[in-house]
Amino acid sequence: xxxxxxxxxxxxxxxxxxxxxxxTAISTGPHDVTEPRGFDLRLRLEGRRIERVYxxxxxxxxxxxxxxxxxxxxxxxxxxIVCPRQSPVRPHTHLRADLDNQTELRFSDPRRFGGIFWMGxxxxxxxDLGPEPFDLCASDLLPRLATARVIKTALLDQSVIAGLGxxxxxxxxxxxxxxxxxxxxxxxxxQATSLLSSVKRILNRAIAAGGSxxxxxxxxxxxxxxxxxxxxxYDRAGKACSRCRTPIERIVLHQRSTHFCPACQCL
DNA sequence: GTCCATGTTCTTTA
DNA sequence: CTAAAGAACATGGA
Numbered sequence: 001x002x003x004x005x006x007x008x009x010x011x012x013x014x015x016x017x018x019x020x021x022x023x024t025a026i027s028t029g030p031h032d033v034t035e036p037r038g039f040d041l042r043l044r045l046e047g048r049r050i051e052r053v054y055x056x057x058x059x060x061x062x063x064x065x066x067x068x069x070x071x072x073x074x075x076x077x078x079x080x081i082v083c084p085r086q087s088p089v090r091p092h093t094h095l096r097a098d099l100d101n102q103t104e105l106r107f108s109d110p111r112r113f114g115g116i117f118w119m120g121x122x123x124x125x126x127x128d129l130g131p132e133p134f135d136l137c138a139s140d141l142l143p144r145l146a147t148a149r150v151i152k153t154a155l156l157d158q159s160v161i162a163g164l165g166x167x168x169x170x171x172x173x174x175x176x177x178x179x180x181x182x183x184x185x186x187x188x189x190x191q192a193t194s195l196l197s198s199v200k201r202i203l204n205r206a207i208a209a210g211g212s213x214x215x216x217x218x219x220x221x222x223x224x225x226x227x228x229x230x231x232x233x234y235d236r237a238g239k240a241c242s243r244c245r246t247p248i249e250r251i252v253l254h255q256r257s258t259h260f261c262p263a264c265q266c267l
Numbered sequence: 268g269t270c271c272a273t274g275t276t277c278t279t280t281a
Numbered sequence: 282c283t284a285a286a287g288a289a290c291a292t293g294g295a
Binding site: 077211 | 271272273274275
């Protein structure tokens with residue numbers, strides 16, 4: 001379920017129901033999804049209060065009393081919900097955390113590409129994450145694109161710009177009329193400017209729409225997003241381009257399916 | 268059975 | 282050495 005808009009919407013929906021709550025009881029599933037491996041979630045989380053929740057890249061950071069933090073990454077199929085304690089437990093639930101008001105925070109993730117990462121008192125992990133799109137200006141983005149890779153691949157690299165994934169890269173490149181195969185280092189400042197404003201506009205719209213629900217992505221209340229209805233190219237191969245009616249093409253770049261309009265986005 | 272899937276990391280190659 | 286390409290991870294749906 002996870003690109004920046006989906007993760008941000010999960011945080012937004014989580015805030016009113018968990019900030020200030022205390023984690024009264026912790027239980028975990030049969031699979032270890034922690035990093036470092038074998039980490040004792042019960043020992044570190046039980047009895048702590050959630051002071052803040054925020055997003056960094058595609059990570060959801062939970063700040064506890066005592067200044068400890070951990071983050072959850074949703075991977076490809078993860079969901080976080082807050083529900084009544086007696087609600088049926090979905091398969092592949094890796095963490096159940098009782099809150100002090102008869103509700104329960106649950107993290108499930110069938111494919112287990114996501115996980116629970118302990119941060120301790122640090123703010124960032126050793127991982128090198130690029131800037132948040134909303135903190136970026138075109139003159140800062142341009143040098144970050146000085147690579148021989150094609151623009152599609154560069155934008156998926158979280159150390160270049162953080163938070164974009166396959167859907168929003170394709171949608172942003174379409175909006176900026178940039179071909180996904182254009183070498184990143186050949187982008188002009190004009191193109192970078194157009195690209196970045198497209199990225200910000202699309203991310204904002206997607207957040208407002210509650211994200212894109214392709215499979216089973218839901219927010220903390222279990223609601224689906226609606227931005228999939230606004231996709232112009234993603235998963236629209238063969239359908240008419242909304243601008244020029246040319247059929248949308250699907251190719252594979254960087255092992256990821258890539259959708260674009262061959263007429264609007266020229267090399 | 269086959270192919271595909273909103274992601275990241277480790278390994279291999281150039 | 283670095284950068285880029287490829288494989289791997291695990292599950293489920295069409």
